[in-house]
Amino acid sequence: MRILFVTNPFKSHLYVQVPLAWALRTAGHEVCIAGPPDMADDIARTGVPGVSIGETLLLAEKVAAVPPIPEATGPADPRGLRTGKSVQSDFGWGDPYIEFKDLISGVKGVFYPDSTVNDMVDFAKTWQPDLVISDPTALPGVVAARAVGAAHCRMLFTVDRMAQLRAACRDRFATDGDPLRDWLEPLLAPYGAQFDESAVQGQWTLSPMPQWVWRPEGVHYVPMRNVPFNGPATTPKWVYEPPTRRRVCVTLGISHRDANIEGTSASAAELFDAVADLDIEVIATFNAKQLESVLKIPDNVRTVDFVPLNALLPSCAAIVHEGGCGTFATSIEHAVPQVIVPNDFKVEKWWGSIAMADAVESRGAGVYSVNAGSMTADVLRDSLKQVLEDPSYAENAAKARSEVRGMPTPYDVVPMLEKLTAEYRTSRP
Structure with a gap:
């Protein structure tokens, strides 16, 4: 077979696809990854x-030019207000239609x-893939698949944001219109393809999330273990x-910092204040921009721009992170107890950091500390x-x-x- 992967301009999204791409190659299939020139x-x-494919995105510059997202107009989440925590399945409150648009x-x-x-x-017509595997935000991947009669599936890197958002907006589509249909339907029409939910969800969906992480219902999920790369x-x-001394990793991931997305994560200064007086060795994977708010780096903190978590985490007693999917998966792979400080700022709440924090805490493999916007050094x-002093967290992380x-x-997949x-797969058009 020929398999075309469609990725987005984030290394973390690409890296989720790589182990499967190599598995397919070693099984004798031809593989190609399509992405913007920025990712070449x-x-x-x-x-x-x-x-x-396409033009250079210059993503950081475009992100800086995006106007603020309108605030949701619905009622506030009562659980979030009461505890400083959220529940992924609660996010139908507010106005998800605004966020979907x-x-x-x-x-x-x-x-x-x-x-x-x-x-x-055009590339799909030239290369003629049998299967197109799309990043969940690479929505036009289905157009390339339908144009050449290829099968089409999504490969999630986190919880199924699109399925959750569409379910929350279903009633509004009938009265206010479906912006995704309005976009994709004219693109599919020249190839005799209809817009339906399989155009959005894929004919099936590869999911790296453990069964105990919340996900929407009604989707054909094919489970696949996330092998960290x-x-x-x-x-x-x-x-x-x-x-x-006991080693603790503190990280905010790489996707947002590479794209210059600010204001959605916990403060580096607060993070350092929290660990400064503890008898631990802290490895903080922060770049210079993330450290701008830090007046003094504590003596027990070593800052590094990047270090592979696959190499670092086997020596760690715990990890503090923002709920990134790659960090979550690598932490589980090495049985490291997690302290998660997720964000639920506007559309960020749909990306799954809340679901991962909920799940880790429910399994006793870590702590959902508090949402980033409510975090203090003391909390x-x-x-x-709590995680370092109670051995049950390490035991449950191993489970x-x-x-x-x-x-x-x-x-195996x-x-x-x-x-x-x-x-x-259908016959070629």
Whole structure:
């Protein structure tokens, strides 16, 4: 088979796709990853063949020019107000329709103008893939698939934001219109394809989330274990040296900082205040911009711009993070108890950090400390001490790892993809 992956301009999104791309290649299939020119070097470094589609995005500049997202007009979440925490399944409150419209407008305007969609379709017609595997925000991937009769599936990197948002907006579509239908329907029509929910959800959806992480109902999910891939890097020697004190990783991930997205994560200064007086060694993966608000780096903190979590976490007693999907998966892989400070700022709440925080806490494998907007040094310090001092968190993190290792690996999923592709692929137009 020929399999075309469609990724978005975030390394973390690309890295989720790479283990499956390699599993397919080693099974004898041809694979190509399509992304914007901004991602060409990152794709090349994975060793998987790639192709650039569309124009250079200059994502950081475009993000800076995006106007503020309107505030939801519905009632506030009573649980969030009472506890400083949220529940992923509660996010039908407020006005998700406004947020859905903003999502579609942003994806179309920033990632996929018509010229980029046309470029993707032209490449698909040339290369003739049998299967198109799309990032969940690479919405026009279905157009390329339908244009050549290929099967189409989504590959999630977190919880199913699109399915949750569409379910919350269903009644509004009838009265106020469906902005996704308005966008994709004219693009699908020239190929005799109809807009329906399979155009949005894929004919099936690969999900890396453990069964105990909340997800919407009514979607054909195919579970696949998230095998962490942190990208090419040279690991410093000190990472492998046994720490003299308990080691704790503190990270806010790479996606937002690479795209210059600000104001959605916990404060680095507050994070450092929380750990400064604890008898631990802290490894903080922050870049210079993230450290601008920090007046003094505590003596027990080592800051590094980047270190592969796959290499660092085996030596860690705990990790503090914002609920990023790659960080979540790598922490489970190495049975590291997690202290999660997720954000639920506007559309950020749909990305799944809340669901992961809820799930980790429910499994006893970590603590949902508090939402980023409510975080204080005292609250975070108490959460971290709780995880470090109670051995049940490490025990439950080990149990969570065992459960996740029971999920099908990318290698295990290949025969299922072959079967589903044969079932859904149509004759060439």
